[in-house]
Amino acid sequence: MDRSSGEGQLAADSASTVEPVDLVSRSRELECEDDHVAVGALLRGDTASRIRWATPDGLELVGRGVAARFAAGGPDRFDRIRTQASRVFDALAHDGPEPARPRAVGGFSFHDGHEPGPPWTGFDAAAFVVPQVLLTRTDDGTWLTTVGTRADEADDRLERWTDRLAALPSNRSSGSAPAPGVASTRRTTSKAAWSDQVETALDRIADGRLTKVVLAQALSVDLEGAIDVPATLERLRRQYPNCYRFLVGREVGGTFFGAPPERLVAKRGNRVETEALAGSVPRGETPAEDREHVERMRADEKFQHEHELVVDAIREQLAPFARELTVSEQTIRRLATIQHLQTPIEAILDGDRHVLELVEALHPTPAVGGVPPDAAWETIRDTEPFGRGWYAAPLGWFDGDGDGEFAVALRSGVAADGTVTLFAGNGIVADSDPAEEWDEVQLKFRPILDELR
Numbered sequence: 001m002d003r004s005s006g007e008g009q010l011a012a013d014s015a016s017t018v019e020p021v022d023l024v025s026r027s028r029e030l031e032c033e034d035d036h037v038a039v040g041a042l043l044r045g046d047t048a049s050r051i052r053w054a055t056p057d058g059l060e061l062v063g064r065g066v067a068a069r070f071a072a073g074g075p076d077r078f079d080r081i082r083t084q085a086s087r088v089f090d091a092l093a094h095d096g097p098e099p100a101r102p103r104a105v106g107g108f109s110f111h112d113g114h115e116p117g118p119p120w121t122g123f124d125a126a127a128f129v130v131p132q133v134l135l136t137r138t139d140d141g142t143w144l145t146t147v148g149t150r151a152d153e154a155d156d157r158l159e160r161w162t163d164r165l166a167a168l169p170s171n172r173s174s175g176s177a178p179a180p181g182v183a184s185t186r187r188t189t190s191k192a193a194w195s196d197q198v199e200t201a202l203d204r205i206a207d208g209r210l211t212k213v214v215l216a217q218a219l220s221v222d223l224e225g226a227i228d229v230p231a232t233l234e235r236l237r238r239q240y241p242n243c244y245r246f247l248v249g250r251e252v253g254g255t256f257f258g259a260p261p262e263r264l265v266a267k268r269g270n271r272v273e274t275e276a277l278a279g280s281v282p283r284g285e286t287p288a289e290d291r292e293h294v295e296r297m298r299a300d301e302k303f304q305h306e307h308e309l310v311v312d313a314i315r316e317q318l319a320p321f322a323r324e325l326t327v328s329e330q331t332i333r334r335l336a337t338i339q340h341l342q343t344p345i346e347a348i349l350d351g352d353r354h355v356l357e358l359v360e361a362l363h364p365t366p367a368v369g370g371v372p373p374d375a376a377w378e379t380i381r382d383t384e385p386f387g388r389g390w391y392a393a394p395l396g397w398f399d400g401d402g403d404g405e406f407a408v409a410l411r412s413g414v415a416a417d418g419t420v421t422l423f424a425g426n427g428i429v430a431d432s433d434p435a436e437e438w439d440e441v442q443l444k445f446r447p448i449l450d451e452l453r
Contacts, residue, residue, distance in 0.1 A: 022091050022092075022093070022149065023067055023068065023088060023091065023092040023093070023102075023130070023147055023148070023149060024092070024093050024095075024147070024148055024149070024150060024151045024153070024154045025092065025093070025094045025095065025096065025101075025102045025145055025146065025147045025148075025154055026095055026096060026145070026146055026151075026154040026155055026157075026158045027094075027095065027096025027097060027100035027143050027144065027145040027146075027158075028096075028143065028144050028158060028162060029097075029100075029141050029142065029143050030135075030141075030142045030143065030144050030162075030165065038062075038135055038142075038144075038165045038168070039052070039060075039062050039135065039230070040230060041164065041165060041168055042062045042063070042064045042133060042135055043062065043064070043229075043230040043247065043249075044230075048064055048065055048251060049063075049064065049065060049066045049129055049131070049249065049250060049251055050063070050064055050247065050248075050249040050255075051063040051064075051105045051106070051129065051131060051246075051247065051248055051249070052230070052233065052245065052246060052247040053105055053244075053245075053246050053395075053396065053397055054237070054244065054245040054246070055244055055405065056241070056242045056243060056244060058137075058138055058139045059136075059137070059138055059405075060135075060136070060137040060138075061103065061105060061134060061135070061136055061137075061397060062134070062135040062137075063105060063129070063131025063132075063133065063134045063135070064131055064132065064133045065131055065132030065133055066129045066130070066131070066132060067102070067129075067130045067131065067132045067147035067148065068085075068088045068104075068129065068130040068147075069127070069128070069129050069130075070084040070085050070088075070104065070106075070126075070127070070128045070129075071124045071126060071127045071128075072084070072124070072125065072126045073112065073113075073114070073124060073125035073126065074112055074113075074125070075112050077108065077112055077125055077126040078108075078126070078356050078357070078359065078360040080126070081126050081128060081356060082354055082356045082357075085104050085128065085398070085400075088130065089102075089104075089399070089400030090400070092147075092400065096143065096145060097143065099136055099138050099140065099141070099143060100134075100136050100143035100144075100145045101145070101399055101400070102130050102131075102134060102145060102147050102399070102400075103130070103134070103397045103398065103399045103404070104128040104129065104130050104397060104398055104399070105128060105129060105130075105131070105248075105396070105397045106126075106127045106128030106129060106248065106395070106397075107126075107127070107128075107248065107390050107393060107394055107395030107396065107406075107409060108125065108126045108359075108363070108390070108393045108394050108395075109123070109124075109125045109126070109388070109389055109390050109393055110364065110368075110388040110389070110390070110391060110392050110393040111125075111377070111381075111387075111388065112125055113125070114387065114388075114389060116253070117387075118416065118417075119254050119389070119414045119416045119417075119419070119421045120253070120254070120387065120389040120390070120414065121250075121252065121253035121254060121416070122250030122251070122252050122253025122254070123248075123250065123253065123254075123256065123389060123390055123414075128398075130147060131147070132146060132147055132148070132157065133145075133146050133147075133157065133161050134146075134147070144158065144161060144162060144165070145158075146158040146161060177228035177231035178225075179232070179235075179451060179452055179453060180223040180224060180225040180226060180227040180228075180452060181223060181224030181225055181452070181453065182221055182222070182223065182224065182449070182452055182453050183222045183223060183224045184221075184222045185219055185220065185221050185222070186219070186220040186222075187217065187218075187219055187220075188217060188218040188219075188220070188385050188386045189217045189218075189384075189385060191438055193385075194215075194217065194434060194437075194438055194441075195434040195435075195438075197215055197383040197384075198215065198428055198432060198434040198437055199434065200379070200382070200383055201213050201215060201379055201383070201428045201432075202428065202430070202432065204375070204379060205428070205429065205430050206430070209375050210370060210371070210372075210375050210376060210379060211309060211370070211371040211372070211429070212306060212309050212366055212370045212371045212376070212427055212428065212429045213369075213370035213375075213376040213379045213380065213427070213428050214366075214367070214368050214369060214370055214376070214380070214392075214425045214426065214427050214428070215379075215380065215383060215384065215425055215426065215428055215437075216380075216384060216388065216391070216392065216423055216424060216425030216426075216441075217423070217424060217425065217441055218386045218421055218422065218423050219421070219422040219423075219424075219445055219449070220419055220420075220421050220422075221413075221419060221420045221421070221422060221449065221452060222418065222419055223418050223419065223420065223452065226418075227415050227420065227452070229247060229249070229255045229257050229415055230247065232257065232448075232451050232452070233245055233247055233257055233259070235451045236258075236259040236447065236448070236451055237259075239259075239336050239447070239450075239451070240259045240261075240335055240336055240411075240447060242261075242335070243259040243260060243261045243335065243411070244259065244260050244261070244263070244407040245257075245258075245259050246258060246260070246395055246407070246409070246412075248390075248395070253416065254414045254415055254416030254417075255414065255415045255416070256389075256390055256409070256412065256413075256414045257412065257413065257414075257415065258409060258410065258411050258412025258413060258448065259411050259412075259447055259448070260395075260407045260408055260409055260410040260411050260412065261277060261333060261335055261340065261410065261411065262275065262277040262367065262407060262408040262410060263275050263405070263406075263407055263408075264359065264362055264363070264365070264394050264396070264406040264407055264408050265355065265358045265359060265362055265405070265406055266404075266405040266406075267349075267353070267355040267358060267402070267403050267404060267405070268403050269403065270348055270349040270353075271346070271347075271348060271349075272318070272321075272322070272346065272347040272348075272349060272358060273344070273345075273346050274314060274318070274344075274345045274346075274347075274362065275342055275343060275344050275345055276307060276310040276311040276314055276341075276342065276343040276345065276365070276367065277310075277333060277340050277341070277342050277367055278306050278307045278309070278310040278340070278341060278366070278367040278427060279297055279303040279304070279306050279307045279340060279341035279427075280297075280338050280339060280340045280341075280440060280443075280444075281293040281294065281296065281297045281338070281339050282337065282338060282339070282443055283334070283335075283336065283337055283338060283339060290334070290339070293339060294332055294339060297339070297341060298341075301431075302429060302430075302431050302432065303341060304341075305429055305430075306427045306429050307330070307341045307343070309366045309371050309429075310343075310365055310366045310367045311327060311343050311345070313365060313366045313371060314345055314362065314365060315327060315345070317361045317362050317365075318345070318347050318358070318361070318362070320361075321347065321349055321350060321353055321357070321358065321361070322347035322348060322349060322350060323348055323349070323350040324347060324348040325345070325346075325347045325348075326345070326346045326347070327343060327345050328343060328344040328345070328346070329343075330342070330343045331343070331344070335447075336447070337443065337446050337447060337450075338443055338444065352402075353402065354398070354402035355398050355402055355403060355404035355405075355406070356398060356402075356404075359394045359396075359406050362394075363393065363394050364376075364377075364392065364393075365408070366427070367408070367427070368392040368408055368410070368425070369392075370427075388423070389414065390409055390412075390414075391409055391410075391412055391423035392408060392409060392410060392423070392425065393408070393409050394406040394407075394408065394409070395407055395408075395409040410423075410424075410444075411424075411444065411447045411448065412448070413448050420448070420452060422445050422448055422449060424441045424442075424444035424445050425441060425444070426440050426441050426444070
């Protein structure tokens, strides 16, 4: 575990927490005229661990430094993260309000056999940090929380960061930096290769091995200038206010960021919320065109089949944990450039569960993997010419009570060495057309690509 008392660079090869350690946290409510100034201060620089997590409905976490780190790989990575974290949270003494409690923030790779390497240097198959400094914003207020191995260390860190944030000018905007500009782009998958991949998937569907598989592409974007990732994320917030937003920056390596529309799971006590989000069409130029696209999607058997596969899979994955399970009516999720079929799903748990148990059960949903899961994963490995890394995988937070919230890391990219690598995919079912699927994938690159230009 990293025990540095500073917020600067931390050793990239430091071990994850495997032994209990007594941590102490202190919190203070902040009176901020402009919270974005405090956010920018915590995220500035690239030599410290940085995290940002924001939900569409108000919660935002911004962290810096490492008080505790959990990392794991292999098929038991969810259990190992949960075990490491429990040892730390059980020994942590928090002095502050409940909303400001320390939390572990991080995520998982799509495949459990993921090995860090460009552009994913620094991103293990599972990795979470409890930040040394955490800013928590809710509808009820903004709090600063600091964590240390001793009470005086946490107190001193709280005083220093309170003074530092208070001294910042109030007119600095975290989204004011210009877009870096796009010098060139390179695809991992040509249109012809994509058609071959889709045809391979369709052959496996036809012979009964598959019902659905999600195939993805990567787009490497060489930038004209330096990218300010927090500023890019702020522009995404303005454009997509009803999406999640995240940033995970390592001490060594790249910065993963995005604005995903899809919640994987949220757990508070014994209540669970999730959703099926599958099937998409463009936005129209007018409300009438919007409705035409939606009506076509609602009436299309391919879209409805793809969506129902996701609904059915989530229902089956949650059923062993739930004493009540409610699947709501299908709705439409409208974003700036795209519209999705959406079905909210809620559950009441049948006992004491950790959110990571639910994350493990739900990942990957058929919206990012396929049906059946094993055959879909095999097809993805056989056909995709790149590693997914943390793309389309669970990313979020959990606390000492086992509550937490995770999104699916879609509409995302990893920035490293003057390049941003973007990822996007689409579901392939029996009557998919390779050309139409290609066009839909290009549409999903736009949210971040537009903010880089």
